[in-house]
Amino acid sequence: MNDGRERDRAIAVYGVLHDPPRRELDSLVQLAAQVAGVPFAAVNLLGSEVQHQVATTGFAGADSPVEDSMCRLVVEGGTPIMVEDAGRDVRFARNPWTTGEVAHVRYYGSHPLTTPSGVTIGTLCVFDDRPHEVSEEAAHGLAQLAYRVVDVLELELASRRLAEADARLSTSNERLANFAGQVSHDLKNPLTSISLSLETLELDVEAPDQLDTLARARRGVDRMTALIANLLEFAQQGRAPGDDVVDLAAELSSALDDLTGRLPRECVSAGVLPLVRGDAAQLRAVLMNLLDNAVKFTEPGAVPEVEVDSVPVDGHHRVEVRDRGRGVPEDMRERVFAPLARLDKRVEGSGIGLATCRRIIEAHGGRLGVEARDGGGSVFWFELPRAGA
Structure with missing residues (x-):
């Protein structure tokens, strides 16, 4: 049985509860209704306390208590349910979705939405206010579309994470370039002063050993200047x-x-x-x-x-x-x-x-x-x- 808190965490990752319905999910529920030959379909996500209808066709979706959800049995059991007349099914006969308190559901089909990590977070559900014969083709089509719903959620999650990673990388590269530029500026100024001082000393020094010492110092300054330039170039690449x-x-x-x-x-x-x-x-x-x-x-x-x-x-x-x-x-x-x-x-x-x-x-x-x-x-x-x- 899926734990409600585990479902809450898994649903939250997808970020679909507070955004407008995804166009791709709307298209999938419309197709599910056509495949089943019914006027109503929904993507239901079941948290620990609330059923969220994040995409619907044929009616306006709304949140409702999870204990009233017909799809709770599908989520908790992890297996699809297809019935010709829910009003005659002992599992649903007293449910407010069949009694008229919320709706008059008769034909009912529901397939679980299970994440790649194995958490069943909701269902793709089709229904009608009239009884229908359950066909193998409708059950198979509903299953295939349920898999596509999860694919859409996963694709959007991956796209969002990629965008976030790209933004972090861009910020990191920008900060690295700015930092390197500032360090380069801060180091080049004293190096320039040292280089000018060495040039002045070379004009006043004649002893060979002192000239050799100054030459070594000049080479050290040149190496440091080249290193700073290389570090700055390294930081500025990658854009x-x-x-x-x-x-x-x-x-x-x-x-x-x-x-x-x-x-x-x-x-x-x-x-x-x-x-x-x-x-x-x-x-x-x-x-x-x-x-x-x-x-x-x-x-x-x-x-x-x-x-x-x-x-x-x-x-x-x-x-x-x-x-x-x-x-x-x-x-x-x-x-x-x-x-x-x-x-x-x-x-x-x-x-x-x-x-x-x-x-x-x-x-x-x-x-x-x-x-x-x-x-x-x-x-x-x-x-x-x-x-x-």
Whole structure:
């Protein structure tokens, strides 16, 4: 038997008691009446004390005491009931819905509405003020429509939760960006003062050991400035990107232009890259980051060998940047995408680049990861939805 308080909690989750009737529920009760060949139908939700008629056809719905509900037997028993004449049925003969106190129900059919968690919260009910023969077709149709009622409630619940999660995420991203912007401003001002002071000292210092000390200090300031810029960029990514057509081949060419001096074009072989939808500048930043990583993790003295190519995968374009560097240990392949993660302290960097790349790709509806390359090295890949997919 369902506990009334458990039903109260389950009904409250769906948020249907105080809102206007759902158009989809109205359509389902109308269809239920047609299938049964009767003028009246309702979606009844039974709390611990009240029966709520949240959608009706043929009459105006109203709340009523649960002890008067004909559908209480269906909810408590968890099985459908179909009767030709409720006035002649011992279970309903004295019920106010059959005696005329509320209505003159004769033909009565009711199917339970059971949530995915197993709580029966109400019924889809059809009735008439005249007796009818109970048909197998009507019983089957009522059952199918009852399942659809629960589907509608679940779909609206999922949609509401998704909207709430999206609102929380948008607020979180906005707060993160604002916080990072404020921190960036607060840190850049003293760093600028330190940098100017070091420049002034360099003009007055001649001793080699002191100049070397100042140079180290200047490099520390530069690293901190770059780290702040990277953190700010990381915080500002993850918002909804643009929806332009982006030619990844053109963005790869631009990225290689920007990397001139670090990665010669002759070290990069490129296959055919696709057109995708999104933000060109953000996706170019992803390509540049992955290419720059390939250079940084090439063994000292070795010439970088980088391949960039794409393959279709399940409605997505998969773009791969393959290198012959040191590779990423299997147990570290997720950690490399965490903010400030630096697995090899000998390699320059802030540990923000790959985390930013992941935020960008996920904001585009895709995924980013890394795996081992046959013969040594790594394959950094990202998947983006195909245009129109």
